[in-house]
Amino acid sequence: MTETVLANARLVLPDGLHHGALVMRDGQIARIDSGTAVPAGATDCEGDLVMPGLIELHTDNLERHIQPRPGVDWPHGDAILAHDAELAALGITTVFDALRVGSLVSSGTGYGEYARGLADEIMAARAAGLLRISHYLHLRAEVCSETLIAELAKFGPGDRVGIVSLMDHTPGQRQFANLDSLRAYTRGKYGLTEDEFQAHVEAQTAMGNRVRAVHEAATVAAARAMGAVLASHDDTTAAHVAASAGHGAGLAEFPTTQEAASACHAHGIAVMMGAPNLIRGGSHSGNVAARDLAEAGLLDILSSDYVPASLLGGALMLGDLWGDTARGIATVTAAPARAAGLADRGALTEGLRADVIRVHRAGTMAAVRGSWSAGRRVA
8 A cells, every 4th residue: 555645735626625634545536624733644735736646638748849840840759758757746646638530641741640659659568567647539620621531540449539629720710710821831841932821821721621521420430439528629700609519519628719718608508718828818810808708708728739838827917817716727627627527636535546746836937846647746
């Protein structure tokens, strides 16, 4: 029997902060005590926050490790381990690694298939006991693509796919409604002339219009077959949200307007926004500010998106904004656990999985002083 006791801590419990001690035993939260006493053998947390391990539903961080510079393909095994260790050190104990499915293979501005192979490498590292934290897969289904149905068919119920999101990057709508932003990105990345860019937009628009209905239907069916939560992405209008609700989406990733976020709540769909948006004070692409949605009561979950360190900082910032630290922390613990259907974690509650972190705050900064995954110290 293995036991770890974190004492003299400010415990972030579902109903608020309480001074006390947390006992982890055999991978579970065994007991929660009140008071400032430090029993023999316990770790004195010196008043630090002790909270559930953070849950990340959407991150592109693994891609950054696989391609640290343009044109550099780093060995995937090393990249997976570095990604895993980074998240553990930042207090993230459950991650849904986002992998794109759906490729463009006949275009000079295309991109190839990679998700099945990388998923196999992640799961092999997990089976070998090399990973510190709990990994699931998040398949980002690119509607405007040529190979989506074939790539989805390579995944099944045994692949730990927890989320499937509908991504529609057809030019002229959602994230790419502003063609000037798309122009700057595409021409800069591929060195296109203006005529080549226009031809690209026309081809992608035609493709999106041609395959949207069949690809959306295939994605919804695949999510159901895999037992995964269906998520929408970049909903912009109430009509987009109504379509997402019709598909059975339970999660909305990064709605781009307050209209869409409000419609999500009306349909009972949880709203997830990017912590970088919150910390920077706005969206880098001109979409609705996460802070505005938080102040309107329309923000449920935070994602670190492309900056893993932003998850803890963003949750604490929300806690300060709302005057309720526990509520802020719930956006990166209890709320994502609920949205992803993980009933065994996300709260400091007796009997739940002992995914726990210790955090020291100093002004606006916060440092993770320890991370435990299923009761095992991982950082």
